Amino acid sequence: MKVAILGIGAWGTALAKLLADRGDEIWVWGHDAALVHQVQSSGRNELFLPGIDLPKTIRYETDLARTVQASELVVLGVASRFVRDLVPALGDLRSIVVSVTKGIDYESGLTMSGILANAMPRARVAALSGPTLALEVARGIPTAIVAASQDPGTANAVQRAFHRPVFRVYTSADVLGVELGGALKNVVAIAAGVCDGLGFGDNSKAALVTRGIAEMRRLGTACGAQPETFSGLSGLGDLTVTCFSRLSRNRGFGERLGRGEPASAILASMASVAEGVPTAKSARSLARRLGVPIPIIEEVYAMVHEGKDVRRAVIDITSRESKPED
């Protein structure tokens, strides 16, 4: 079958490599023509997946319509801020459309699959999310992930398309919970990175992960997600890897923030976006609308968008009054 992967960042490229082993026709679309041509000519995506040789059978494109046309499976893997503009250009697809983008739209409060479902009501929409550092997937290191769709047949089809011995795909019907877990953990990971940058160590981060997953579950449940989803791979699993791995972009962004660099300067120097930055804004807006307390997300918002002193913010997260655990 023909598979269209939209986005030539780390994750889109890693998934292209993963899917290229069965003889399917894998097309990768990128917006940045220079990058597309460079990957095409070198057989590597050095900017996002350094050191990884890509299968020669992958096709690269800058024409969106040609990429998507007649694809049975479309993978949406661009940064969240491009999704709202990109989706209408895809037309009224009827294929399986899987979002691997982690974010929340600020205006609507929708997750990426929500935007897809609204824009293309006949598509079979799903999300694929979990603790999946792209570079480790590209290296063939064992990984597990969740394919989620309101329609069980679609979730199963996505599972069949992506499942490999070293890439185990589980299914879920709670697409909202799976996507909110993937989006919100990036915000908590910024706080974890700040702990690293301040030299606060692993005890602090473990406490942050514990409070962070409770906060994610609280907000997610208020949005209509299932609470237990946040205990799974796409919630707790993804939060853990993002808070502790050296390879995590959002943790790395927070670490530099913790060392005293201004947010704007860090963002300007990064090849790819730290999704936790826009997600902090969307999640805060969502939580205020729903009346859900989100102390960690509030402090990350204040650090990133209002220039709050990072040491003060982390102390404000950790030094709440001692009381029975909630």
Place this chain on the structure above:
Amino acid sequence: MKVAILGIGAWGTALAKLLADRGDEIWVWGHDAALVHQVQSSGRNELFLPGIDLPKTIRYETDLARTVQASELVVLGVASRFVRDLVPALGDLRSIVVSVTKGIDYESGLTMSGILANAMPRARVAALSGPTLALEVARGIPTAIVAASQDPGTANAVQRAFHRPVFRVYTSADVLGVELGGALKNVVAIAAGVCDGLGFGDNSKAALVTRGIAEMRRLGTACGAQPETFSGLSGLGDLTVTCFSRLSRNRGFGERLGRGEPASAILASMASVAEGVPTAKSARSLARRLGVPIPIIEEVYAMVHEGKDVRRAVIDITSRESKPED
């Protein structure tokens, strides 16, 4: 007040340093006279807490009765295998007795506070557990922990005794859940270390943490603990730090196992015990008695106690049939 700390390992020493700042009389007892004298004369515990200067007000003892006599607070911090022999020697204490030892007694299936409560019915028994790498606590890095007792007054008294601006103590009435979290996470951490030793990366460990906490909750709940305790600092928090931190002994033991060293050789070379090794045996016995499936603990038991091939064991943990997430 007089505080007796039993055990001169990393954790006992770090807690002595923490408690010595308020003018209380801190006594540290150790079984190993040579180590006790060395710490006393040098003002450092280089074996277990390298580079940390200890307050000069701490008293060191090798006489157990003298240490415990007239103490208002006794902290049990010896390795779990010594607890069953040590406890009767303490006599029928009426003070607060806090276990900071993480383990499960093989014969009885009891946690450490259970052994204490049986042996000294008039003592006010509690447990103190959470994501607390001793070296980070000794360095004054922000840390959070849980004081648990069936008696709320005792939990509050322990909280007051230990709480500091950089060492935040929360309370819980679920002492069994708090202790089982602390004990069982050491077993899962061995599996996480094996992943590291095999070069399996952070995606694998995140999946393991996710499945591990579910397994810990399942076994703990069958023992009578509260399920939500495993989502707190003493469950998830401690599991996370132990699986990801370079400083974790149990993870480190697993890493060497993953690189091919035999368990017996690693244990012989370690200054302190990897508690996950005996706990794997106790937990497996407990789970079999209760009929609870514990695939991760079973595989760790097989690797450590039966010499099962580590790559085979980790594959057996991770490659179970793909299915809806449970």
